Amino acid sequence: MIKDLREKTQAGFIDCKKALTECDGDLEKAAEYLRKKGLAAANKRMDRVAKEGVILTREADGGKTVYMIQVNCETDFVAKNEDFKKFATEVLDKAIASGKASISKDEALPADLDEMIKGQIAKTGENTTFGGFAKITLSKSGMIASYIHSNNKIGVLVELTCEPDVSSDESFKELARDITMQICAVNPQYIRSDEIPAEIKDKEREIYREQMKDSGKPAPVVDKIVEGKLSKFYSEVCLLDQEFVKENSKKIKDLIKERGASLKST
Numbered sequence: 001m002i003k004d005l006r007e008k009t010q011a012g013f014i015d016c017k018k019a020l021t022e023c024d025g026d027l028e029k030a031a032e033y034l035r036k037k038g039l040a041a042a043n044k045r046m047d048r049v050a051k052e053g054v055i056l057t058r059e060a061d062g063g064k065t066v067y068m069i070q071v072n073c074e075t076d077f078v079a080k081n082e083d084f085k086k087f088a089t090e091v092l093d094k095a096i097a098s099g100k101a102s103i104s105k106d107e108a109l110p111a112d113l114d115e116m117i118k119g120q121i122a123k124t125g126e127n128t129t130f131g132g133f134a135k136i137t138l139s140k141s142g143m144i145a146s147y148i149h150s151n152n153k154i155g156v157l158v159e160l161t162c163e164p165d166v167s168s169d170e171s172f173k174e175l176a177r178d179i180t181m182q183i184c185a186v187n188p189q190y191i192r193s194d195e196i197p198a199e200i201k202d203k204e205r206e207i208y209r210e211q212m213k214d215s216g217k218p219a220p221v222v223d224k225i226v227e228g229k230l231s232k233f234y235s236e237v238c239l240l241d242q243e244f245v246k247e248n249s250k251k252i253k254d255l256i257k258e259r260g261a262s263l264k265s266t
Contacts, residue, residue: 001027009034011122012115037122048127052079054088055131055155057146058096066144068155069095070105070131078126079152087120095133103133141165143173147180156180162265175259181245182252188239196237204233 005016005027011034019037023029053072059065071088078084094113095103103109109117109130120128134157136144142161149155160176167173182188190196208226215222235241240253250258260266 001025005030005034012118013111014115015119015122048074050074050127050129052076052152053129053131054079054085054152055148056085056088056092057148057155057157058092061137063144064138065135066146066157067092067096067133067135068146068157069133070155072129072131073124074126078124084124087116091116091130092133096135100133101135103130105130105132141167143167143176145173145176145180147177147184149184154184156183158183162260162263164265166263166265169263171259172263172265175256178244178246178255179239179252182242183239185245186242188242189237191238192240193234193238196234201230204230 001020002013002016005011005020006013008027009016009031011019015034015037016030019030019033020027023033050072052075053070055068055070058067060067069088069092071084071091073079073084091113094110094116098110098113103113108114113130117128117130136157136159138144138159138161140161141163142159142165145158145160147156147158158176158180160172160179162172205226208229209222212222212225217225231241235243235251240251240256242252244250244252244255247255
């Protein structure tokens, strides 16, 4: 009966169970009960665009583990409301308690998180969505840096390691912050080019060759041009190959190498 009521109203499991209890198991009365409580309309609101929201971070183990979560809503008014921020904190608690290292915005949520989201929709009258959850635990000496853009729509976590440990040095901390801001600004898809799947590289080469097919250039020249274009592609999608946004005369990999040399650390 709970399953039938959920399908009929799209309300949460707990709300449906309570409604059936209150209505002595009468399905129609339970549906009406949920409508009166404003709990049966959540599904009608879920097609609205949730383009605002908040991003929260939390440290654990003295900063060796950092969590980040995004919870979205429809309007800036709700996003800035203290009740919504409190709700987002409760969602973060649930996500941490799940024990997962990450939860994508596109995957099915654990039941308790799903219930919380639907309950929030019913409460505020706005579509509320789960934007994602991530956990990073430091693998060796170093630090985890976080950055949340001022519009609360982009959040970045970066693990930067060092040997020997110079993570307390302000120059090292500055480098970590710069990298988080780089990622926020340029949105790399990979850290280094060897992470790019072979099929993606092959597809790029195919496109570049197609662009050159009527050039009349000799094959060795075309090959060289194709590889040059591929390097340009790497500089757009790979963090280490990107130009540093604060100093575009150097790449991120050069910045890291220079800072490591000055700190006598790798």
